[in-house]
Amino acid sequence: MLPKAMSDVAAKTGLSPVPSATGNDIPVRSIFLEFLFIGATSFGGGVVAYLRDGLVLKRRWVDDQEFVEYLAISQSLPGLNATNMAVLVGDRLRGLRGALAALFAICLPGAILMMIAGVAYHAHGSQPMVTAVLKGVAAAAIGLILATTIQLGRKSFAHAYDLVFVGLTVFGVDQLHQSVPRVLIVVGILAILWYRPRKPKQTAP
Amino acid sequence: MTQLISLLRVFSYLSILTVGGGLAAFPEMKNLVVNVHQWLNFTQLVHLYSMGQVSPGPNMMMIVAIGEWVAGIPGVIVVLLAFFGPTALLAFFIGRLWTRLAKWPWRASIERGLTPVSIGLLLAGCLSFARGAVTDRGTAAIAVVVLLVLLSSKINPAWLVLAGAIAGGLAFGPKIV
Secondary structure, eight states, X not given: OOHHHHHHHHHHHTOOOOOOOOOSOOOHHHHXXXXXXXXXXXXXXXXXXXXXIIIIXXXXXXXXXXXXXXXXXXXXXXXXXXXXXXXXXXXXXXHHHHHHHHHHHHHHHHHHHHHHHHHHHHHHTTSHHHHHHHXXXXXXXXXXXXXXXXXXXXXXXXXXXXXXXXXXXXXXXXXXOOOHHHHHHHXXXXXXXXXXXXXXXXXXX | OHHHHHHHHHHHHHHTTOBSSGGGGHHHHIIIIIIISOSSOHHHHHXXXXXXXXXXXXXXXXXXXXXXXXXXXXXXXXXXXXXHHHHHHHHHHHHHXXXXXXXXXXXXXXXXXXXXXXXXXXXXXXXXHHHHHOOSHHHHHHHHHHHHHHHHOOOOHHHHHHHHHHHHHHHHSOOOO
């Protein structure tokens, strides 16, 4: 356990501690149904907030400390926050079966919806009115994803150095047209070494 | 069959690039599905990706539409397994390991160091996406308004995307009257 790191994350995400109430076995069916509900209702992008509502506040399957801990792991690993959280919480509740149920359930509604949307778009996507509406949707979507990225950045910036690593990453991918893995490995290793563990006495650079 | 194998390779590769979010994989996705395999054009990718942002659940479900276009239902299944399988396995095993490594000092360094890099990857994704989505003054205006409203209020973004759809239809659509 790393209480300090957790409270840091808690401070960043602005979540207050809510204790989990259940410790006994939760049926896989309940896990499936809860994640199916979250998967079907989390319109608008912010799936993490819906996950917290369902898992911490409504069901009390995990407490806020565990939730931010899982969120920190989800964000450091490749994979979408929503699916990583589903795997981690599902595993915590009922092991492999819980993880599979949660993952499948959170994906199912959106997958069906996007398949229908894709078929409809394929059939009617070239009509002028559809193109016009989607042009508006795409413009709104760029506002949305930029806002999400800025909000995430605000929560997690601690040092001015962070801006250097952000800048290097953007420059590498967007201007130098380097592949994402290459930039991730090079800048990622630089950043991890920069924030390497230091003993208290050796803090001076 | 070759298409299914291409889908498998492309989407399992994209899967491991989604550090910080699906958007981090967007520049590479654009390159692979538009330029290399030519499964769809850039505008279509931007349209599908935008729809995916408002659909409920994980925000990369638009990949099933690509799978469906390329290879029907088998394409959908392959794309879902390829895109969510590798990262789910990683989350499952690293998640268990990570909890046990709570006292390992490098763990905090890794989380700390990867944060700015993942934000950089997301921003690069934003820029790549914006090149397809912001094409004139009208689209720029919609994007800026949505951004400012979201940064200053707690409104559900789905409403703003709906407003964007209506604004798009009125501003760019065929004149009905």
